[in-house]
Amino acid sequence: MNEMKSELEIFREFLKNKGMRYTPERETIIKEIFDTHDHFDVDSLYISMRQKDIRVSKASIYRLIPLLIEANLIEAVFFEGGQMYYEHIYGHEHHCHLRCINCGRIQEFADPRLRDIEQELADRFSYQIIRHKLEVTGLCPECRNRQD
Amino acid sequence: MNEMKSELEIFREFLKNKGMRYTPERETIIKEIFDTHDHFDVDSLYISMRQKDIRVSKASIYRLIPLLIEANLIEAVFFEGGQMYYEHIYGHEHHCHLRCINCGRIQEFADPRLRDIEQELADRFSYQIIRHKLEVTGLCPECRNRQD
DNA sequence: GTATCTGCAAACCCTTTGCAATAAG
DNA sequence: CTTATTGCAAAGGGTTTGCAGATAC
Numbered sequence: 001m002n003e004m005k006s007e008l009e010i011f012r013e014f015l016k017n018k019g020m021r022y023t024p025e026r027e028t029i030i031k032e033i034f035d036t037h038d039h040f041d042v043d044s045l046y047i048s049m050r051q052k053d054i055r056v057s058k059a060s061i062y063r064l065i066p067l068l069i070e071a072n073l074i075e076a077v078f079f080e081g082g083q084m085y086y087e088h089i090y091g092h093e094h095h096c097h098l099r100c101i102n103c104g105r106i107q108e109f110a111d112p113r114l115r116d117i118e119q120e121l122a123d124r125f126s127y128q129i130i131r132h133k134l135e136v137t138g139l140c141p142e143c144r145n146r147q148d
Numbered sequence: 149m150n151e152m153k154s155e156l157e158i159f160r161e162f163l164k165n166k167g168m169r170y171t172p173e174r175e176t177i178i179k180e181i182f183d184t185h186d187h188f189d190v191d192s193l194y195i196s197m198r199q200k201d202i203r204v205s206k207a208s209i210y211r212l213i214p215l216l217i218e219a220n221l222i223e224a225v226f227f228e229g230g231q232m233y234y235e236h237i238y239g240h241e242h243h244c245h246l247r248c249i250n251c252g253r254i255q256e257f258a259d260p261r262l263r264d265i266e267q268e269l270a271d272r273f274s275y276q277i278i279r280h281k282l283e284v285t286g287l288c289p290e291c292r293n294r295q296d
Numbered sequence: 297g298t299a300t301c302t303g304c305a306a307a308c309c310c311t312t313t314g315c316a317a318t319a320a321g
Numbered sequence: 322c323t324t325a326t327t328g329c330a331a332a333g334g335g336t337t338t339g340c341a342g343a344t345a346c
Contacts, residue, residue: 021320021325042310057328062311079227082336083310098269107273113261114282121246121284125255129286134262136269138277169300169345190335205303210336230311231335301344308337318327 007034007073007090014071025056029064030073039077039085039106078135080104096133100140107140155182155221155238162219173204177212178221187225187233187254226283228252244281248288255288 007030012022032049033040042065046058065086068074073090077097096114098107111134118129155178160170180197181188190213194206213234216222221238225245244262246255259282266277 019325023320023326025327055328058310059312059329060327063326079232082308084227098273098275100275101278107275109269109273111265113265117259117261117282118284121255121257122286125246125257126289126292127246127248127255127284127286128292129284130249131286132282132284134265134280134282136266136275136277136280138270138275138279141274144274144276167300171301171345173302203303206335207304207337208302211301297346299345302342304340306337306339308335310333310335312331312333314331315329316327318325320325321323 004091007088010090011068011071011073014067020067025060026064028054029056029061030068033068033074033086034088034090036088039087041083041085043083075131077133094131096135098136098138100143101137102139102143105140105142152239155236158238159216159219159221162215168215173208174212176202177204177209178216181216181222181234182236182238184236187235189231189233191231223279225281242279244283246284246286248291249285250287250291253288253291 008027011026011030015022015026028049029045032045032052032054036045036048042058042061046056046061049056065074069076073088074086075089076084077087078085078099093110095108095110098109099105114132114134118132121127122129156175159174159178163170163174176197177193180193180200180202184193184196190206190209194204194209197204213222217224221236222234223237224232225235226233226247241258243256243258246257247253262280262282266280269275270277
């Protein structure tokens with residue numbers, strides 16, 4: 001029991017509900033995103049697909065991203081150096097990011113207190129909370145020792 | 149006692165230490181930023197200055213922002229609709245943002261548990277923490293009732 | 297006096313979009 | 322068959338930059 005649908009199945013249903021089409025291009029992009037265990041930006045995703053001889057246009061990637069976000073399969077995690085970075089979230093526990101401001105290294109972490117904070121904000125300000133994003137920046141052990 | 153330096157004094161010293169110059173343009177931009185009690189983006193700051201007949205080029209604003217961030221006078225708070233929003237932080241308690249995804253309304257809040265979380269992350273991962281940014285998104289009371 | 301700063305306009309770069317050909321359902 | 326999607330290339334739009342004149346110090 002507790003069979004979990006794959007991201008492809010989820011997305012296929014999502015598209016069907018919107019009267020949209022499931023195409024090979026969309027499928028290969030999603031596969032590539034979910035095969036990557038890292039955060040990604042459009043350009044590096046595009047390059048990594050080209051290196052594997054998977055031909056899709058950047059426009060198709062750009063057009064797909066808002067759909068994947070709406071379907072709750074990916075999330076924008078941070079904006080850095082003029083571009084947005086995303087990560088796939090389907091099938092993963094929600095987590096936050098501790099990022100080294102010097103080398104870019106990212107440490108993921110989760111903290112149960114954030115749920116409490118969300119709940120209290122909902123009560124206090126009568127908001128319906130959708131999500132939270134906690135980004136902590138600092139210097140990782142290596143960069144700290146190099147005192148950059 | 150406990151005389152607090154003004155943002156202008158702080159910045160003047162910051163520039164001096166870097167062998168840079170304190171100009172009337174820089175001064176008027178900082179004044180405008182600190183007179184505004186809201187978050188701002190470059191374009192609206194520029195427009196609001198022009199309306200008061202203060203003439204500075206956008207380029208000067210863009211060139212000033214990284215300096216103000218380095219001097220810890222302002223901070224980038226979120227990226228939305230293709231542009232970055234900032235707020236002045238000097239002289240204010242650190243706080244986080246609860247943002248309505250529908251109308252853009254922002255509720256500020258602070259939570260002491262975030263300091264604890266920072267401290268624990270520092271211990272656990274040996275990072276030297278610089279700052280945190282918690283962004284909570286949801287629907288404000290009004291937008292929630294309109295069920296957008 | 298000298299090196300920094302300013303304004304302007306052009307360049308940049310990520311992202312979006314119009315269009316004609318293609319393909320999903 | 323009909324309507325959505327694709328790739329391409331051009332347009333958009335925020336941000337950066339080269340340059341010549343102005344100006345802090």
